[in-house]
Amino acid sequence: MDQLVGLVAAAIICGIVYSILLEWWLKVWLPSKRLPPGPKPWPLVGSLFQVRSMLHVANFLKATQKLESKYGKTLTFWIGQRPVIVINDPQLAHEALIKQGASFCSRCMFSSVGALTRGFCTVNSSPQGPFLSSIRRNMITSVFTPKALNKWEVQREAAIEDVIVQIRQSITENGGWARVNITTVIRPAFYKYALYLCFGMYVEEKVLMQIDEIVNARARSVWSIYVGDYIPAWKLVEWKHRRNVTRLQQEVEDIMLPLIRRIRELKGSDEIIPGTYAESLLNLQDTDPRLRDEGITCLCSEMLTASSLSVTSAVRSGMSVLSENQEVREKLLDEIDRVVGNKPVEESHLTQMPYLAAFEKEILRMYPPAITPPPYAVVEACKLGNYDIPKNAVIYFHIHAYHQDPTAWPDPTEFRPERFLEEEVDMSCKKEVKLMPFGAGRRICPGMNLGLMEVSILIARLLQNFEWSQDDMTAPSTDTNDSRPAALSALAPSSESLRRGIMIARIRQARKQPS
Numbered sequence: 001m002d003q004l005v006g007l008v009a010a011a012i013i014c015g016i017v018y019s020i021l022l023e024w025w026l027k028v029w030l031p032s033k034r035l036p037p038g039p040k041p042w043p044l045v046g047s048l049f050q051v052r053s054m055l056h057v058a059n060f061l062k063a064t065q066k067l068e069s070k071y072g073k074t075l076t077f078w079i080g081q082r083p084v085i086v087i088n089d090p091q092l093a094h095e096a097l098i099k100q101g102a103s104f105c106s107r108c109m110f111s112s113v114g115a116l117t118r119g120f121c122t123v124n125s126s127p128q129g130p131f132l133s134s135i136r137r138n139m140i141t142s143v144f145t146p147k148a149l150n151k152w153e154v155q156r157e158a159a160i161e162d163v164i165v166q167i168r169q170s171i172t173e174n175g176g177w178a179r180v181n182i183t184t185v186i187r188p189a190f191y192k193y194a195l196y197l198c199f200g201m202y203v204e205e206k207v208l209m210q211i212d213e214i215v216n217a218r219a220r221s222v223w224s225i226y227v228g229d230y231i232p233a234w235k236l237v238e239w240k241h242r243r244n245v246t247r248l249q250q251e252v253e254d255i256m257l258p259l260i261r262r263i264r265e266l267k268g269s270d271e272i273i274p275g276t277y278a279e280s281l282l283n284l285q286d287t288d289p290r291l292r293d294e295g296i297t298c299l300c301s302e303m304l305t306a307s308s309l310s311v312t313s314a315v316r317s318g319m320s321v322l323s324e325n326q327e328v329r330e331k332l333l334d335e336i337d338r339v340v341g342n343k344p345v346e347e348s349h350l351t352q353m354p355y356l357a358a359f360e361k362e363i364l365r366m367y368p369p370a371i372t373p374p375p376y377a378v379v380e381a382c383k384l385g386n387y388d389i390p391k392n393a394v395i396y397f398h399i400h401a402y403h404q405d406p407t408a409w410p411d412p413t414e415f416r417p418e419r420f421l422e423e424e425v426d427m428s429c430k431k432e433v434k435l436m437p438f439g440a441g442r443r444i445c446p447g448m449n450l451g452l453m454e455v456s457i458l459i460a461r462l463l464q465n466f467e468w469s470q471d472d473m474t475a476p477s478t479d480t481n482d483s484r485p486a487a488l489s490a491l492a493p494s495s496e497s498l499r500r501g502i503m504i505a506r507i508r509q510a511r512k513q514p515s
């Protein structure tokens with residue numbers, strides 16, 4: 001009995017304390033901040049129970065657009081004591097990323113990300129500072145300069161040829177047609193390429209499969225919000241995720257550490273290919289002791305993830321649109337025939353193919369592989385428009401919202417590559433944020449030119465070699481890595497086929513040459 005009275009008394013006291021806290025939070029603390037508006041958060045948990053699907057980034061961002069009529073295009077939510085600000089307004093995104101780039105250039109040091117990157121040892125996850133400058137500069141000079149890109153052209157061509165040969169083989173074995181999953185055909189070929197670029201050697205099929213599992217897990221963790229990153233006590237609930245992440249990181253190290261040691265031992269000898277990404281990182285290690293071997297494994301696996309996920313997603317969207325849009329398909333084929341005839345499209349041909357470039361931009365506008373960059377952390381408290389942005393704010397830039405803005409894009413839901421022939425749009429967003437599939441500002445994707453080239457070449461070659469049609473017989477997608485929100489897929493000619501990326505391929509018959 002005494003116990004029951006004690007429990008009831010404790011519950012009443014907790015209730016009173018919570019109400020006082022709520023009153024103070026809503027009436028005193030919150031109004032003292034001039035943050036962008038948003039639903040009134042609850043103490044301790046914030047907006048977690050007010051926004052549906054807040055823990056899934058794509059669904060969360062989609063939900064914020066429904067709240068625009070009430071709060072405007074820039075909104076604040078809360079998880080625990082931390083504000084999460086979503087910028088759906090392209091002008092404000094430009095002000096933040098370009099005009100105030102020095103404040104909006106860091107990443108959030110979430111423990112869920114730290115566990116997967118040995119303490120933020122990737123370009124993507126590293127917070128602003130000298131270490132980021134050093135690894136980002138190294139990545140650009142050793143992988144993305146024209147000279148470095150030329151060096152690996154043969155391997156890129158081999159990866160593309162690998163994709164074509166595989167599809168052709170399936171068609172032959174199946175008696176004239178094949179059901180092709182674009183994702184599972186392209187990704188391993190690109191892992192192979194990226195592994196060669198990193199270590200100067202090819203690896204067995206078994207290792208490629210293992211890498212695919214790791215890449216998928218990384219992708220999932222990017223598209224989820226882990227409450228434990230905001231409310232430390234919640235980490236207990238997310239123990240399973242943390243255990244999986246640690247296991248995966250261990251697997252990456254088991255595969256890559258021996259390769260790194262081999263390069264260290266044989267550096268300078270003719271037993272290894274010179275100028276690989278891993279070798280450049282070992283050189284960097286000589287001057288920067290913060291970079292350990294485990295960190296090099298993270299940077300190399302970032303190369304695998306970055307070079308395969310977005311490219312595959314864009315090609316999958318492109319092929320799906322082409323399989324249903326005969327007019328665009330014919331225009332592309334005409335251009336390909338005119339520039340290369342029966343020869344395969346190569347990197348050097350791309351500058352002569354404006355329609356292919358316009359088609360690719362329209363794909364990236366309608367179906368951006370990343371609907372937001374990874375969340376930004378604000379370096380120091382600052383003003384943005386009329387708002388005060390506190391130092392620890394988490395910022396999401398909603399790329400999909402900018403690409404569908406009716407004031408920037410006439411008929412934004414219509415798929416029309418010609419819009420990019422009529423108007424030059426700068427994807428680096430220096431003057432304005434309009435088309436931002438690669439992010440913008442100091443963290444803009446360093447692989448932009450390579451990504452654009454790979455997507456164009458793959459689309460052109462897949463179209464040159466095969467006839468594509470939708471596969472209406474397959475089951476709905478179980479691809480958990482498809483980050484596109486349902487609203488975005490709904491804009492596609494056939495939303496389910498686009499999500500699945502599974503299509504029927506046949507060998508393309510020779511076309512009549514255009515006059």
Ligand code: HEM
Nearest residue numbers: 123124306307310311370373437438439440443445447451
């Ligand atoms: C169609 C292809 C691609 C798309 C759409 C894409 C998109 C993006 C986006 C949206 C970001 C975030 C930028 C920001 O934070 O503002 C990013 C960052 C990054 N991307 Fe890409 N990317 C592509 C291809 C590639 C390729 C091929 C590589 C490398 C092989 C690459 C490497 C990276 C890296 C390292 C970062 C992190 C940059 C940083 O945080 O400083 N990307 N990418």
